Amino acid sequence: MTTPTAVAxxxxxxxxxxxxxxxxTAVENAHLTAAQGEFVAxxxxxxxxxxxxxxxxxxxxxxxAGSVKIFNQPLAGLNRxxxxxxxxxxxFPWKTALDNVAIGLxxxxxxxxxxxxxxxxxxxxxxxxxFAGRYPHMLSGGQRKRVALAQVLIRDPKILLMDEPFxxxxxxxxxxxxNLLLDLWNADRKAVLFVTHDLEEAxxxxxxxxxxxxxxxxxxxxxxxxxxxxxxxxxxxxxxxEFHALHREIWSVLKDEVMKGYAQSTQAAEAV
Amino acid sequence: xxxxxxxxxxxxxxxxxxxxxxLLSTVPVFGKILLPPFFFSNPVDVFAQIVKWFAxxxxxxxxxxxxxxxxxAFVIGSAGGVLIGFWFARQPLVAAVFxxxxxxxxxxxxxxxxxxxxxxxxxxxxxxxALGVTLVFFIVFFNVYQGVKEVSRTVLDNGRMxxxxxxxxxxxxxxxxxxxxxxxxxxxxxxxxxxxxxxGEYLGSAAGLGYLIQQAEGIFDVAGVFAGMFVLSxxxxxxxxxxxxxxxxxxxxxxxxxxxx
Numbered sequence: 001m002t003t004p005t006a007v008a009x010x011x012x013x014x015x016x017x018x019x020x021x022x023x024x025t026a027v028e029n030a031h032l033t034a035a036q037g038e039f040v041a042x043x044x045x046x047x048x049x050x051x052x053x054x055x056x057x058x059x060x061x062x063x064x065a066g067s068v069k070i071f072n073q074p075l076a077g078l079n080r081x082x083x084x085x086x087x088x089x090x091x092f093p094w095k096t097a098l099d100n101v102a103i104g105l106x107x108x109x110x111x112x113x114x115x116x117x118x119x120x121x122x123x124x125x126x127x128x129x130x131f132a133g134r135y136p137h138m139l140s141g142g143q144r145k146r147v148a149l150a151q152v153l154i155r156d157p158k159i160l161l162m163d164e165p166f167x168x169x170x171x172x173x174x175x176x177x178x179n180l181l182l183d184l185w186n187a188d189r190k191a192v193l194f195v196t197h198d199l200e201e202a203x204x205x206x207x208x209x210x211x212x213x214x215x216x217x218x219x220x221x222x223x224x225x226x227x228x229x230x231x232x233x234x235x236x237x238x239x240x241x242e243f244h245a246l247h248r249e250i251w252s253v254l255k256d257e258v259m260k261g262y263a264q265s266t267q268a269a270e271a272v
Numbered sequence: 273x274x275x276x277x278x279x280x281x282x283x284x285x286x287x288x289x290x291x292x293x294x295l296l297s298t299v300p301v302f303g304k305i306l307l308p309p310f311f312f313s314n315p316v317d318v319f320a321q322i323v324k325w326f327a328x329x330x331x332x333x334x335x336x337x338x339x340x341x342x343x344x345a346f347v348i349g350s351a352g353g354v355l356i357g358f359w360f361a362r363q364p365l366v367a368a369v370f371x372x373x374x375x376x377x378x379x380x381x382x383x384x385x386x387x388x389x390x391x392x393x394x395x396x397x398x399x400x401x402a403l404g405v406t407l408v409f410f411i412v413f414f415n416v417y418q419g420v421k422e423v424s425r426t427v428l429d430n431g432r433m434x435x436x437x438x439x440x441x442x443x444x445x446x447x448x449x450x451x452x453x454x455x456x457x458x459x460x461x462x463x464x465x466x467x468x469x470x471x472g473e474y475l476g477s478a479a480g481l482g483y484l485i486q487q488a489e490g491i492f493d494v495a496g497v498f499a500g501m502f503v504l505s506x507x508x509x510x511x512x513x514x515x516x517x518x519x520x521x522x523x524x525x526x527x528x529x530x531x532x533x
Binding site: 058060078079080082083084086088089090091092093094095096103104107108135136137151152155 | 424426427429430431432433434435436437440444445448449452524525526527
């Protein structure tokens with residue numbers, strides 16, 4: 001018996017038309033799958049089109065070529081099975097933490113009287129039970145991410161798309177958030193696509209780590225399975241021997257791409 | 273600085289100015305009065321005039337008229353600004369077509385419209401309301417237009433990914449964003465509503481603060497002109513304070529400039 005495929009990008013290509021009429025190819029020949037219940041991390045140098053790939057899976061971007069299948073159905077329009085955790089702040093600044101979480105249910109037609117207690121429960125499970133009445137600007141960066149996580153998870157999406165969700169946070173908060181995410185994910189194992197530039201974070205969280213080459217026209221150049229036992233603790237897993245071996249192996253590939261990406265970005269800066 | 277000290281200093285400024293004014297307009301310096309009473313009156317006379325207005329009750333009618341005109345101008349101008357601002361922001365084609373005309377009308381000094389409004393709407397309150405509306409409308413319009421256009425891309429995408437329909441995006445994203453921009457210009461637009469009303473009265477009417485000032489001016493009653501100006505200033509400060517209270521209630525979700533909310 002095989003587990004069904006939640007997300008499948010086949011030979012996807014994404015191109016943008018630039019202001020001056022040229023066409024910029026961000027991603028090419030991308031094959032990417034995530035099985036149901038699988039946690040896939042996508043790692044690559046800055047500007048390699050990781051987020052682009054995620055937006056394609058979300059239906060926010062249409063691929064120029066290739067196909068996107070969600071549970072074996074071709075994706076048309078927005079991906080209704082997916083919850084998306086953005087890199088930038090995406091909470092509604094005019095709603096309290098509680099309303100921000102409840103809105104995820106309310107748009108689906110759940111009456112407010114029913115949505116609010118459930119939102120409160122979710123806030124409690126991300127450790128913010130006492131902050132229901134706060135507006136986003138009164139919360140710290142890490143707390144805002146927790147609210148955003150609750151906002152997405154309350155809808156119980158089958159697929160989680162995460163775009164460097166912990167990128168703006170400090171190192172300690174990232175680890176705490178990583179453990180929180182693993183705890184919540186362990187409860188019902190959704191399919192996850194997790195974009196990050198942090199290889200350690202990727203290995204610590206994921207079942208599979210996918211490496212992308214430097215852009216433009218970046219492609220997927222590596223796919224490693226992480227067989228560290230679950231449940232994991234992010235603090236502990238980093239001390240594991242297997243973790244180190246895998247990190248060394250992946251880094252030997254990723255390093256060249258990071259240098260290439262760095263060289264390109266400096267050249268681009270000089271050209272400007 | 274504590275609030276009490278600040279208030280004390282603010283009052284001190286007023287007292288120094290008034291005392292100087294009183295002295296220079298009554299006590300000769302080197303045999304010459306620097307502020308001749310005919311042109312500058314003096315604080316005591318001005319104050320006496322204000323007291324007379326309030327004691328006889330005649331001022332209430334004028335204040336009432338000006339307040340009514342200001343409120344009507346504000347409400348009508350804001351409603352129009354919000355509706356049209358929304359419409360233009362959501363329909364770029366409409367906005368593009370009307371763009372030069374909006375700029376043209378906005379560039380017009382509104383004072384020149386006053387005689388036309390007086391002609392069309394008579395000398396009653398509606399010609400003043402119309403003048404105020406032309407001022408308020410554009411402020412609110414530009415703010416709402418900007419507010420709808422500048423909704424954060426991420427917040428919008430988030431709304432979409434949470435499954436919002438166009439109508440729900442309108443209700444939960446565009447509308448609050450536009451309103452917050454409108455409220456941020458509340459002080460300006462309320463101020464302009466009062467300006468419209470007073471200028472309108474000044475140019476032709478039978479009641480209101482502008483009328484009062486214009487009447488005093490007509491008979492070279494400088495004390496009356498100053499008294500009218502002071503009552504008007506106090507009136508505006510009170511209204512502004514009211515706006516601040518409303519704003520504080522409605523924009524609790526917004527960070528304050530000097531730190532956290």
